[in-house]
Amino acid sequence: MEHEVQKRFPANPKEYKLYEEVGEGVSATVYRALCVPLNEIVAIKVLDLEKCNNDLDGIRREVQTMSLIDHPNVLRAYCSFPADRNLWIVMPYMAGGSCLHIIKSDFPEGFEEPIIATLLREVLKALVYLHGHGHIHRDVKAGNILVDANGAVKLADFGVSACMFDTGDRQRSRNTFVGTPCWMAPEVMQQLHGYDFKADIWSFGITALELAHGHAPFSKYPPMKVLLMTLQNAPPGLDYERDKRFSKSFRELVAACLVKDPKKRPSSEKLLKHPFFFKHARSNEYLKKTILDGLAPLGDRFRALKGRESSFLLQNQAINEDKEHLSQREYIRGISGWNFNLEDLKTQAALLDEIHTKDLDKKQKSKDSTDDYDGYICTGQTLSSTTENHGATPKEDGLEDLQDLEGPFSSAFSGRPLQALKACFDVCEDDIDATSPNLKDPLHLSSELISQKQQLSQVGDLETRKVNGENLGKSYSVPKNINVLGRQKFSSGSLVPELVHSSSNNIAGDVERGDSNQKQHHERNYSGPLLYRQIRDFAAASGQEESLEGRLIQRKGRFKVTSADVNAKVASVTNSISNQVGVAANYPVNTASLLPTLHFLLQQNALQREQLVKLIKCVEQSSSRQSETPSVDAGTSEASQQPFQAPTTTSRERELQTLLSQLQQSVGSLAEDVQKLKVKNSQLERQIGAFAVKGGKFQSENEAQRSKVEG
Numbered sequence: 001m002e003h004e005v006q007k008r009f010p011a012n013p014k015e016y017k018l019y020e021e022v023g024e025g026v027s028a029t030v031y032r033a034l035c036v037p038l039n040e041i042v043a044i045k046v047l048d049l050e051k052c053n054n055d056l057d058g059i060r061r062e063v064q065t066m067s068l069i070d071h072p073n074v075l076r077a078y079c080s081f082p083a084d085r086n087l088w089i090v091m092p093y094m095a096g097g098s099c100l101h102i103i104k105s106d107f108p109e110g111f112e113e114p115i116i117a118t119l120l121r122e123v124l125k126a127l128v129y130l131h132g133h134g135h136i137h138r139d140v141k142a143g144n145i146l147v148d149a150n151g152a153v154k155l156a157d158f159g160v161s162a163c164m165f166d167t168g169d170r171q172r173s174r175n176t177f178v179g180t181p182c183w184m185a186p187e188v189m190q191q192l193h194g195y196d197f198k199a200d201i202w203s204f205g206i207t208a209l210e211l212a213h214g215h216a217p218f219s220k221y222p223p224m225k226v227l228l229m230t231l232q233n234a235p236p237g238l239d240y241e242r243d244k245r246f247s248k249s250f251r252e253l254v255a256a257c258l259v260k261d262p263k264k265r266p267s268s269e270k271l272l273k274h275p276f277f278f279k280h281a282r283s284n285e286y287l288k289k290t291i292l293d294g295l296a297p298l299g300d301r302f303r304a305l306k307g308r309e310s311s312f313l314l315q316n317q318a319i320n321e322d323k324e325h326l327s328q329r330e331y332i333r334g335i336s337g338w339n340f341n342l343e344d345l346k347t348q349a350a351l352l353d354e355i356h357t358k359d360l361d362k363k364q365k366s367k368d369s370t371d372d373y374d375g376y377i378c379t380g381q382t383l384s385s386t387t388e389n390h391g392a393t394p395k396e397d398g399l400e401d402l403q404d405l406e407g408p409f410s411s412a413f414s415g416r417p418l419q420a421l422k423a424c425f426d427v428c429e430d431d432i433d434a435t436s437p438n439l440k441d442p443l444h445l446s447s448e449l450i451s452q453k454q455q456l457s458q459v460g461d462l463e464t465r466k467v468n469g470e471n472l473g474k475s476y477s478v479p480k481n482i483n484v485l486g487r488q489k490f491s492s493g494s495l496v497p498e499l500v501h502s503s504s505n506n507i508a509g510d511v512e513r514g515d516s517n518q519k520q521h522h523e524r525n526y527s528g529p530l531l532y533r534q535i536r537d538f539a540a541a542s543g544q545e546e547s548l549e550g551r552l553i554q555r556k557g558r559f560k561v562t563s564a565d566v567n568a569k570v571a572s573v574t575n576s577i578s579n580q581v582g583v584a585a586n587y588p589v590n591t592a593s594l595l596p597t598l599h600f601l602l603q604q605n606a607l608q609r610e611q612l613v614k615l616i617k618c619v620e621q622s623s624s625r626q627s628e629t630p631s632v633d634a635g636t637s638e639a640s641q642q643p644f645q646a647p648t649t650t651s652r653e654r655e656l657q658t659l660l661s662q663l664q665q666s667v668g669s670l671a672e673d674v675q676k677l678k679v680k681n682s683q684l685e686r687q688i689g690a691f692a693v694k695g696g697k698f699q700s701e702n703e704a705q706r707s708k709v710e711g
């Protein structure tokens, strides 16, 4: 480490020789490279802005975090700089590649327990460090656990990490929807109260299962279904027949991490003291011997995996067309390039619904049939997200219980959730606001791209200078959305209103990427955000909205809903709610699940009623004033004598009238009192006058008597 810190890596692309490709993410390609002046092999992550909808904040965060990090289990950046249209991030070369690559190429059934324990212990050390420094990683998964030639383990990829100590917008970003669905903690999906470090502990638990089985739970399902299953089902665990090979302490460790209530999950520090690690973890040397020795060079493995992926895509083209296997393909790619295109999600929803219908048919035929999805049997229990049921009796998918989803989901998915979902899509699809600044014309987009590139080079400069010891107290404000027409890989759903291509050309993958997306047909991708919009709009309407406003951060390759920038439209809320009600009316529903919707409607009604009453009052008052006007002119009319007797309808008005007549009465009696006082006053004045006259007479008599006596 010391050795790495002291070396100065040049911030100039000419000083590096790029060799073979060793990894590919949604927005980046990673190469093995030689740093010529230092004669050292490094890895260079080349971020291509034109490849996808990048977000500079994310890149800046990734580079900043990586260059400030100093821990043996966290992958750091030596330096970063702009090169042509890209940003290069120079980092240590991890010759073993990611655990996902190792699993895919050589351990498809997962690792043995001591290997898992060793890998997880190292990851936990990284998490203890990151959490201690206020960082939430937010994307812990086997694909981000890298192993070097000596068996050292490092946690990588800070593209979506967040700092808990940040303020302002970044602090709010903890209310964002970040991560990769299979590894994403329920509280991150729900977005009710934000989330904290414990979200990483959930992902850590899922990663443990991934290392044990060779894939993450629910990995073969489309993202939307993963979301629903994570929220609805009991947490996955090591509860099945094939898991008997694992120790009790491993099962306990997984169960401790995969608790839906984040407060009940242990901290990374506490977890590191778990007996599982003392009993089973070994040395880096052990990792080297067991998983690295005999492995082909990383570049070769990567090429082989890519080849397998391409042939899989070709073989399964027919299946792929129905989009049901999207999730699996993404998983095989080993990236988190989830596609949340509207059309895809609609199709997925439709397919799921079909499956659901088939399931119901099947169920009727054989009530006790079981459905072990991927080894993770989804219980058909009613959801209570805080009810843990690791050892639940395996039953079936449980889609019929989706109406029991808790919290805002219950309202968003009342009735038959997938139908409701479709209804939501329809609402939002129509909700395209042509004047929205997010619907940008190509010209605008390209100019934005240019400006973003300029800013990117600033970021690169900044990082380079930072690495060189300069302290730059400068903050960059960067555009949040970049959409580039043409070559584009739609990976994560942009969860904001934005310009995207149609579903046919948005599947992440080289095949799709190759055929440049020339379509000029654009539509807003609401898929991911829809869920969120539903929740947000509902929360806003019922006055529970948290600090959800904010900026979009379109995230490379992750499923992310940021602080929403969609103007809440009462109409859309009402529409979606009424759609849900319509949906509910068409399908058998749990009546209790309709309650929130009805409650909301009631509130809406009360508000509208209040508005109407106010309006009626206004109209009445102005009409009464109109009827008053001639009576004032006439002076003697009945109306002028009884000015407050306009026709009234409400008790409030009657109350006011009573008050007014009481006031009138008291004014009248006051006037009488004043009159009486006036009379008294004038009597007193007269008396005083009389006294004064008498006093004058008395004085003159006195003076006359005095002069007589003196004379």
Ligand SMILES: Nc1ncnc2c1ncn2[C@@H]1O[C@H](COP(=O)(O)OP(=O)(O)OP(=O)(O)O)[C@@H](O)[C@H]1O
Pocket (backbone or CB within 6 Å): 022, 023, 024, 025, 026, 027, 028, 030, 043, 045, 075, 091, 092, 093, 094, 095, 097, 098, 101, 143, 144, 146, 156, 157, 159, 334, 335, 336, 337, 556, 557, 558
């Ligand atoms: N330093 C490294 N040494 C060797 N291989 C690496 C290194 N960094 C990354 N890789 C490989 O490249 C792949 C893609 O890198 P990375 O995950 O950083 O890109 P990304 O665009 O952020 O991807 P994703 O969106 O899937 O997280 C990794 O999964 C890993 O296999």
